Amino acid sequence: MENTERTYRQKTPKSAKIFARSQKLHVNGVHHNIRFFEPYPFVTRAASGKFLIDVDSNKYVDYWMGHWSLILGHAAAGVYESVREQLKQGWMYGTVNEQTMELSEKIASAVPVAEKIRYVTSGTEATMYAVRLARAVTGRKIVAKIDGGWHGYTSDLLKTVNWPFSKSESRGLTDERHIISLPYNDVEGSIEILKKARKDLAAVIIEPMLGGGGCIPARKDYLKAVQEYAKDNGAIFVLDEIVTGFRFRHGCMYATMGLDPDIVTLGKIVGGGFPIGVICAKDEIFKYADTKKFPKEGRAYIGGGTFSANPMSMTAGSRTLEILKRKKSIYSKLESLGRKTRNALTKVFDGKVVVTGTGSLFMTHFVADGTAQVQSAADAARCDTHLLQQFHFEMIAKDGIFFLPGKLGAFSDAHTDDDVKSLTASAEKFRQSL
Numbered sequence: 001m002e003n004t005e006r007t008y009r010q011k012t013p014k015s016a017k018i019f020a021r022s023q024k025l026h027v028n029g030v031h032h033n034i035r036f037f038e039p040y041p042f043v044t045r046a047a048s049g050k051f052l053i054d055v056d057s058n059k060y061v062d063y064w065m066g067h068w069s070l071i072l073g074h075a076a077a078g079v080y081e082s083v084r085e086q087l088k089q090g091w092m093y094g095t096v097n098e099q100t101m102e103l104s105e106k107i108a109s110a111v112p113v114a115e116k117i118r119y120v121t122s123g124t125e126a127t128m129y130a131v132r133l134a135r136a137v138t139g140r141k142i143v144a145k146i147d148g149g150w151h152g153y154t155s156d157l158l159k160t161v162n163w164p165f166s167k168s169e170s171r172g173l174t175d176e177r178h179i180i181s182l183p184y185n186d187v188e189g190s191i192e193i194l195k196k197a198r199k200d201l202a203a204v205i206i207e208p209m210l211g212g213g214g215c216i217p218a219r220k221d222y223l224k225a226v227q228e229y230a231k232d233n234g235a236i237f238v239l240d241e242i243v244t245g246f247r248f249r250h251g252c253m254y255a256t257m258g259l260d261p262d263i264v265t266l267g268k269i270v271g272g273g274f275p276i277g278v279i280c281a282k283d284e285i286f287k288y289a290d291t292k293k294f295p296k297e298g299r300a301y302i303g304g305g306t307f308s309a310n311p312m313s314m315t316a317g318s319r320t321l322e323i324l325k326r327k328k329s330i331y332s333k334l335e336s337l338g339r340k341t342r343n344a345l346t347k348v349f350d351g352k353v354v355v356t357g358t359g360s361l362f363m364t365h366f367v368a369d370g371t372a373q374v375q376s377a378a379d380a381a382r383c384d385t386h387l388l389q390q391f392h393f394e395m396i397a398k399d400g401i402f403f404l405p406g407k408l409g410a411f412s413d414a415h416t417d418d419d420v421k422s423l424t425a426s427a428e429k430f431r432q433s434l
C-alpha cells in the first residue's frame with residue numbers, strides 16, 4: 001500500500017497542490033463527503049467518453065460516471081450538441097419553457113405513475129417532497145425507510161444509512177423520531193416493524209435496488225409484500241428510482257416487478273448529467289399540491305427552487321432519453337458488460353468476493369468466506385470494505401481505472417468489452433498481491 005501511495009503521489013503532484021488549496025477553502029476539501037479519499041483525491045480537469053482526465057494529464061477509465069448519472073458517457077455526442085444549442089438560447093429562464101414539456105412527455109410515456117410531474121434540482125429534494133406529499137395526503141407522520149437506504153441528505157431521511165443503523169447520522173436532524181427503519185429483503189422483520197407504526201404510517205420509501213447501501217437488488221416478493229402492507233393500511237408507497245430509473249430499461253425498474261407505486265422519484269440519468277430531481281405521482285396524490293384546486297389547509301407545498309425545470313437540465317435530459325429510446329441495443333450492451341464483469345470478478349477472486357448488482361451496475365464485496373450472502377446493507381457492512389477501497393485505490397494509482405474507492409461501478413455506453421478485460425487483469429494482479 002505504501003508503494004501504491006508513492007506511485008499515486010508521484011503521478012498527481014498538481015492535484016496534491018490544488019487539493020491543499022481546496023482544504024483551506026472547503027470543509028475537508030470536498031462538497032460531497034464521499035468524494036474524499038486518502039491521501040487526497042485527484043483533481044479532474046476534463047472528461048470525455050469513458051475517461052476522466054486529471055490536472056496532471058492522467059487518464060482514468062471512469063466507473064463512477066458522475067455519481068452514475070452519465071449512462072451515455074461523458075460529454076456524449078448528441079447531448080453535447082443539444083446543450084450547446086441551448087446555451088446560445090440562454091441557460092436560465094426562471095419561467096415556463098417548452099424544453100420541460102419535451103422531457104415530461106418522454107418520462108410520462110415511459111413511467112405510468114407519472115400522471116403529474118414536478119422538477120427540482122437534486123434527488124434529495126425529490127425525496128424530501130415525496131415524503132412531504134405522503135404526509136399531506138395521509139395526515140400522518142411516520143415514514144418507513146430501509147436500513148442502509150440512501151435518499152440524499154434531507155433532514156427527514158438521513159437516518160439508518162450506515163451500520164449499525166441505529167446511531168444518528170448527523171447532528172441537527174429535525175425529525176428522527178418519525179422515521180422508522182426496516183431490514184431489507186426481510187418480509188417478516190419488516191412487516192413486524194410496520195405493524196407497530198400502522199396507525200400513523202404515512203409512507204414507505206424504498207429503492208428497488210439498494211444503491212449506496214451496497215448495489216443489492218430487492219427481491220420482488222419483498223417489495224410486493226411491503227407495498228401491499230402500505231396500501232392496505234392507508235400509507236403511500238414511494239419507490240426511489242433515482243439510481244434505477246432508465247438505468248436498466250427505458251423506464252423504471254418497478255414495471256418489471258409488477259409493482260404499483262403511488263410516487264416515484266427520479267434523478268441522475270433523466271437530467272443527462274445536469275442537476276435534476278423528479279417527483280412523479282398519480283393525479284390523486286399530486287392534487288394535494290395543486291395551488292389552484294386544493295384548499296390551503298391540508299395542501300402540500302411542493303414547488304420551489306430557483307433552478308427547477310431550468311432549460312439546460314431539461315434539454316440534456318430530454319436528449320438523453322431520446323437517444324436511449326432510439327438506440328435499442330444499448331441496454332443489452334450494458335447488461336452484457338455488467339454480467340461479464342460480475343462473472344469475471346467472481347472467478348478471479350475465487351470465493352473471496354460476492355459481486356452484487358444487476359445490468360450495468362456492480363459491486364465487489366470481499367467476504368470472509370465464499371458461502372456468505374449479500375442481500376442487505378447489514379450483510380454488505382460485514383464485508384471487508386477496507387480491502388475494497390484498497391483494490392480501488394490500487395487501480396487508480398497503477399492502472400488508470402477509477403472507481404470512487406469503496407463504491408459500486410457503472411458501465412456507460414462509452415465502455416466496451418476491452419474495459420472488462422482490463423478490469424479483470426487489474427483484479428487478477430490485485431488478487432495475486434493478497
Ligand SMILES: Cc1ncc(COP(=O)(O)O)c(C=O)c1O
Nearest residue numbers: 122123124150151152211242243
Ligand atoms: C437512491 C438515491 N436517492 C436519492 C439520492 C440523492 O440524490 P442527489 O445526490 O441528486 O441529491 C441518491 C444519490 O445518490 C440516491 O442514490
